Every structure is written in structure tokens, then in C-alpha cells.
């Protein structure tokens with residue numbers, strides 16, 4: 001299996017990352033990728049860009065440095081009811097190409113919640129029409145019932161991310177990652193394999209997840225960023241205008 005687009009990356013618009021949009025896109029092109037999603041953190045994280053960043057990001061060209069640019073964000077979950085740090089009005093005005101919803105301990109502290117609470121949280125997010133992908137949800141401290149919620153994600157057309165960086169920043173996540181991937185396989189839930197790269201040295205580095213998918217014989221047709229065909233199909237299902245321009249590469 002081969003990955004043709006990294007759907008989760010950060011630029012130095014967030015101060016914990018180190019390269020520009022241009023450098024990230026060029027690095028993706030040099031790896032043979034066809035597209036890259038630029039997804040800096042929503043405004044409630046400590047080092048997030050100002051909301052103006054996102055308005056201007058959406059005005060960048062759809063194609064730069066030889067790759068398609070999916071202009072997006074990693075929205076932060078703010079509470080157990082699945083509220084995000086972009087309002088629906090902001091999403092409607094921005095019309096991003098790719099929206100990730102992720103839990104981070106800075107904006108939702110773990111500890112007092114149950115698995116049922118996180119089931120409820122992810123169910124609410126699955127029903128949010130502006131969300132495209134569920135970010136690094138295998139985190140140990142935010143356990144939910146994978147089989148039940150993978151079905152909810154599938155029913156709502158959400159993509160579940162398998163995040164290659166989790167093993168570095170969320171230690172102890174390997175077994176949960178496998179269980180989540182298996183649940184997606186059983187439920188027929190689409191997944192994406194991403195680096196969550198914070199520099200050109202990490203973009204597209206996803207071999208650990210590809211190894212896992214091979215081990216569990218995960219069907220390639222459920223991996224939305226394993227071919228242009230599935231990626232464009234997914235973007236179309238999510239009503240993204242950029243899909244029409246990408247079709248010539250299918």
C-alpha cells in the first residue's frame with residue numbers, strides 16, 4: 001500500500017512546528033505525493049494562529065509546488081458535548097477543504113469522564129456536517145467503544161485517522177491503534193494514514209501504520225489517501241469544490 005496525500009500536517013503558523021506551507025508542499029511533492037492537507041490547530045490551543053490565518057489560508061491556490069493543497073484545520077474539542085473551537089458559522093464562511101476534529105488535553109482535560117461519555121462526544125462530532133476526519137482518537141486517556149462508534153463514523157461518512165505520530169507523542173497507544181483499526185475494518189469505516197508532521201522531515205512518514213495495516217490485512221479500498229480515486233471520491237462525498245479540479249489526476 002502506498003500513501004498519496006498526507007491529510008494531517010502543521011506549519012510554523014503554530015509555533016511548535018517548523019516549516020512554511022510552501023516547504024511542506026514541496027516536501028510532499030518530492031515524496032511523490034499528489035496532495036497535502038495543511039491543518040494547523042484551531043484558535044483555542046496555546047500556540048495556535050489567529051483566526052485570520054484560516055481566512056487567508058483559504059485564499060491560497062488549490063495547487064502549489066506540484067501538489068493539491070487541501071486548506072484546512074485541526075479543530076479542538078472543547079467539551080464533552082463535542083463543541084469545537086470553530087463555530088458552524090465560521091466553518092460555513094471559511095469553507096475549508098479538510099477539517100479534523102481532535103481531542104487535546106490542553107482543551108479537554110481527561111480524568112473525570114467515562115467511556116460512555118466519549119461515545120457520546122464522538123457521536124455528536126460524527127453528526128457535525130463540517131467535520132471530515134476524526135484525529136488521533138486512539139489516545140489511551142480518552143477511551144471509547146471502538147466497534148459501536150466506528151459504525152457511527154461510517155454511517156456519517158467520517159474518516160478515522162490512524163496517526164503515525166501517536167506512537168511518539170501518545171506513548172502506549174499501539175494496542176489501541178490496532179483495536180481501532182480492526183473496528184474500522186469490521187464496520188467498513190474509511191480511514192486515513194497520516195504523519196501529523198510538524199516539519200518537512202516528518203511529512204509523509206507513516207511506515208509504522210502501513211506495517212500495522214498489513215499485519216491485520218486491512219482492505220486498501222477503505223484507506224482514503226491510498227489512491228487519488230478514493231481521495232477524490234471522499235472529497236466529493238464531503239461536498240468539497242476542490243474535488244472537481246483534482247479529477248483530472250484520477
Ligand SMILES: [Zn+2]
Nearest residue numbers: 074102135136
Ligand atoms: Zn492533534
Ligand SMILES: [Zn+2]
Nearest residue numbers: 008010074196
Ligand atoms: Zn496535529
